[in-house]
Structure formats: C-alpha cells, structure tokens
Amino acid sequence: MLIAILGVVMLARLPGNVVSTQTDSVRAHATIDQPTPKKVGGPDSCERAVVFLVATVVVVGLAILINQKRKRADEKWERGL
Amino acid sequence: MNPHSSLTSRLSVWLDDRLPIAELKVLLSKKVAPQHKHAFWYFFGGLTLFFFGIQIITGILLSMYYKPTTDQAHESIRFITTEVQYGWLIRSLHAWSANLMIGTMFVHMFSVFLMKAYRKPRELMWISGVLLMFLVLGFGFTGYLLPWDTVAYFATLIGTEIPKTVPLIGDWGVSLLKGGEEVGGETLVRMYSIHIIVLPLMAVVLVSFHILLNLAFGSSVPLGIQDRKPPLPFFPNFLYRDLIAWCIGFVALVALAVVFPPSLGDKADPLASAPVGIKPEWYFLPLYQTLKFAPTSFIGVSGELAVNGLVGLAAALWLLIPFLDTRSTKGQTSRLFTAIGVILVLYLATTMAIAYAST
Numbered sequence: 001m002l003i004a005i006l007g008v009v010m011l012a013r014l015p016g017n018v019v020s021t022q023t024d025s026v027r028a029h030a031t032i033d034q035p036t037p038k039k040v041g042g043p044d045s046c047e048r049a050v051v052f053l054v055a056t057v058v059v060v061g062l063a064i065l066i067n068q069k070r071k072r073a074d075e076k077w078e079r080g081l
Numbered sequence: 082m083n084p085h086s087s088l089t090s091r092l093s094v095w096l097d098d099r100l101p102i103a104e105l106k107v108l109l110s111k112k113v114a115p116q117h118k119h120a121f122w123y124f125f126g127g128l129t130l131f132f133f134g135i136q137i138i139t140g141i142l143l144s145m146y147y148k149p150t151t152d153q154a155h156e157s158i159r160f161i162t163t164e165v166q167y168g169w170l171i172r173s174l175h176a177w178s179a180n181l182m183i184g185t186m187f188v189h190m191f192s193v194f195l196m197k198a199y200r201k202p203r204e205l206m207w208i209s210g211v212l213l214m215f216l217v218l219g220f221g222f223t224g225y226l227l228p229w230d231t232v233a234y235f236a237t238l239i240g241t242e243i244p245k246t247v248p249l250i251g252d253w254g255v256s257l258l259k260g261g262e263e264v265g266g267e268t269l270v271r272m273y274s275i276h277i278i279v280l281p282l283m284a285v286v287l288v289s290f291h292i293l294l295n296l297a298f299g300s301s302v303p304l305g306i307q308d309r310k311p312p313l314p315f316f317p318n319f320l321y322r323d324l325i326a327w328c329i330g331f332v333a334l335v336a337l338a339v340v341f342p343p344s345l346g347d348k349a350d351p352l353a354s355a356p357v358g359i360k361p362e363w364y365f366l367p368l369y370q371t372l373k374f375a376p377t378s379f380i381g382v383s384g385e386l387a388v389n390g391l392v393g394l395a396a397a398l399w400l401l402i403p404f405l406d407t408r409s410t411k412g413q414t415s416r417l418f419t420a421i422g423v424i425l426v427l428y429l430a431t432t433m434a435i436a437y438a439s440t
Contacts, residue, residue: 003135003138003139003142003171003174004138043162043169043170043173043339043342048339048340048342049339051167051170051335051339052335052336052339052340055331055332055335056332056335056336059328059331059332059335060328060332062328063324063325063328063329066321066324066325066328067321067325069317069321070317070318070321070322070325073317073318073321074318077313077314077318081311
C-alpha cells in the first residue's frame with residue numbers, strides 16, 4: 001500500500017523527462033544554453049529520515065492492529081478446541 | 082433491508098455462480114499450519130513471496146522511466162535517482178527487496194531441505210521451488226546490467242562468458258545472451274526483455290503452481306517431531322502471523338533502502354579497462370570463488386569447464402533430491418542428506434566470506 005502511494009507520487013512527475021528525447025551528445029550541447037534541471041526528490045538525509053519514520057510508524061501501527069486481531073482469532077480457535 | 086448488504090450479497094451470489102468460490106473456501110478452510118518447535122521456518126516462504134510482490138510493484142514503477150539503450154540507460158537511472166519524486170526510494174526498495182528475496186529464498190530452501198519437507202507427496206513442490214531459485218538468480222543476473230555502469234558492464238562481460246565452456250552449445254548460449262559478439266545495446270535489450278517479460282511470466286506460473294501445491298498438501302511436519310500441538314488454521318490464524326512477519330520484513334527493507342541506497346557508478350565504457358577487484362553480486366560469490374579455486378586443468382579438461390560441469394551436475398542432483406533420499410520417503414531419518422545440507426550451507430557461507438574478503 002505504501003509503495004503504491006509512493007508510486008502514484010513518482011508517476012505524477014511526468015513532465016520534464018529529460019531523457020525521453022535527448023541522447024547524451026544532444027544533451028551535452030543543450031546544457032551549454034540551458035540551466036541544470038532542479039534536483040527533485042534526491043535522497044538527502046532529512047528526507048530519508050522522514051521516509052523511514054513514516055514507514056516505521058505506519059507499519060508498526062498496522063502490525064499492532066494485526067496482532068490484536070490474531071489474539072482474538074486464537075482465543076476463538078482455542079475455545080473451539 | 083440495508084441496500085449495501087443487499088448489494089454485497091447479490092454481488093456475492095453473482096460471483097459464486099461464476100467462480101468456484103465455494104470450492105476455494107472449502108480448500109482454504111481445510112488448510113492448517115502445523116505447530117512445533119521448528120514452525121518458525123515456515124515464515125520464510127511467505128517472506129520470499131512478499132519480497133517478490135515488492136519486486137513486481139517497484140519494477141513496474143521503474144520501467145515507466147527506464148530506457149534500455151546504451152545511450153540512455155545510465156542517464157535514465159540517474160534521472161530516476163535524482164529527479165523523479167521518490168525515484169531513489171523506489172530504486173532502492175527494488176534493489177534491496179531483490180537481495181532480501183534471495184536471502185529469504187535460500188533460508189526457505191535450506192530449511193525445507195533440512196526438515197526433509199520434499200518427501201512424498203511434496204516432490205513437485207520441491208522441484209518447482211528449485212526451478213524458482215534458478216529463475217530468481219536469473220532475475221539477479223539480468224537486472225545487474227540494466228544501470229549500464231562500469232561495474233555492471235564488466236561483471237556482465239565476465240558472466241556472459243561462463244556458458245562458453247559448455248561443449249557443443251556453449252558458443253550458441255553466449256551469443257543468445259549477448260545478442261552479438263560483444264556486450265552492447267543488443268545485450269542490454271535482451272537482458273531487459275528477459276528481466277521484465279520472460280522471467281516474470283515464468284515466475285508467476287511457477288509461483289502459482291508452488292502455492293497451489295502448498296494449498297493442496299499443506300506444510301510438512303519434520304520427521305520425529307513428538308511435542309506437536311494441534312495444527313493451527315491457516316485462515317485467519319496463521320495468516321495474521323504471516324502478515325506480522327511481512328510487517329517486520331517491510332520495516333527491515335525500508336531501513337536498508339533508506340540507510341544504504343544503491344550507488345550508480347560511471348557510465349559503462351566498453352573501451353576502458355576493467356576495474357580492479359570486480360566481483361559479482363553476493364549470491365554468485367560461491368560460484369566465483371569456486372572458479373578461482375579451480376586448477377588450470379583437471380584430468381585433461383580445463384578447470385573452468387570442470388567446475389561448470391560439476392555445478393551443473395550438482396544443480397541437477399539438487400533438483401532430484403526427493404527421488405534420491407529414499408529413506409525420508411519411507412519415514413526414516415536420513416543422516417546422510419542432513420550432512421549434505423549442512424556441508425553445502427557451510428561451503429556456500431565459507432566461499433562467500435573468502436570471496437568477499439579477497440581483493
């Protein structure tokens with residue numbers, strides 16, 4: 001689920017795909033006149049820390065919920081033994 | 082009457098009439114997970130499947146931006162890593178889930194081997210599992226070239242030469258992999274095509290077959306287990322345990338992906354000399370080290386051919402283990418095969434460590 005959300009964000013940035021039409025040599029000439037594209041979404045340490053914290057909190061929360069459901073299912077099963 | 086429940090029940094009836102859901106429910110309700118002191122190892126099969134699922138999702142996302150040409154492959158990976166929103170994370174998750182999938186797959190395979198879970202009637206489960214291992218290693222090999230950086234290029238150059246030693250079909254195998262005399266644009270397109278179409282199609286068929294057999298026969302109980310508790314229903318009791326294991330696996334994956342994102346070397350230059358100390362991925366290190374151990378010539382044949390022949394023979398025997406271990410099939414303990422498994426694990430770990438430590 002988390003990866004799917006990230007995927008939507010990833011695919012949302014469709015415009016400005018600099019590799020779609022240019023070869024290396026064309027781009028080498030093009031960069032003389034054009035500014036370097038602004039770096040977007042690079043793995044700086046702050047972004048990495050936020051990704052890790054959000055993923056951990058969401059997944060640990062999910063695991064706690066699943067564990068509660070597991071306990072209830074186990075109790076129900078043990079009563080039926 | 083609640084219109085929603087009415088709609089749900091009508092949809093359920095509609096589906097029941099058109100799909101074998103009732104039979105599937107009966108099959109699932111019968112599936113149980115044995116409880117004993119070695120039951121922990123059952124989680125590794127599910128974890129392998131979980132990481133395979135992540136491979137598919139992240140692989141599809143990467144394929145939206147990746148361009149399999151020698152001009153653009155390296156640049157498109159750089160673009161994914163530095164320009165696309167969370168592209169670095171998706172690439173990192175793809176790379177790390179591949180490593181974790183291979184790791185959990187090996188743990189699963191050796192736990193199945195040592196618990197003799199391949200014995201009758203699960204021979205086909207073992208065979209499909211071993212074939213899946215070959216496919217997974219194929220995924221690793223074909224995916225390695227795709228960034229088109231220096232290390233990937235020269236590692237693939239060495240890797241694609243390995244089939245050359247095979248008599249009669251060796252040269253044909255090399256040209257099939259490379260698509261020409263050299264590792265170049267044709268090789269990249271072939272590797273990409275095999276990586277995203279051929280291997281996934283084969284893997285989906287084999288994984289479905291493997292899971293279907295698991296549903297039909299359930300998990301095996303090791304021989305000689307005395308302190309067995311009543312088996313746990315798979316749905317939902319064991320599935321909840323599996324999901325918790327997947328959550329733990331996912332947190333470990335995100336931690337690795339975030340802390341150690343894969344690097345991207347310089348763009349491959351076929352005219353440059355190979356970098357010093359180039360090594361394959363960790364799961365190919367035992368083969369790499371074994372080739373390094375091999376003498377130049379061995380009883381009249383080249384050392385490389387002898388090692389490749391022995392590895393091929395070992396792989397064939399590994400596939401046929403359920404038919405070779407006749408004692409386990411009869412319900413008797415087979416210490417010989419346990420010893421083979423232990424020696425093999427020790428050999429793989431030792432050669433991996435030696436290759437990793439060598440310069």
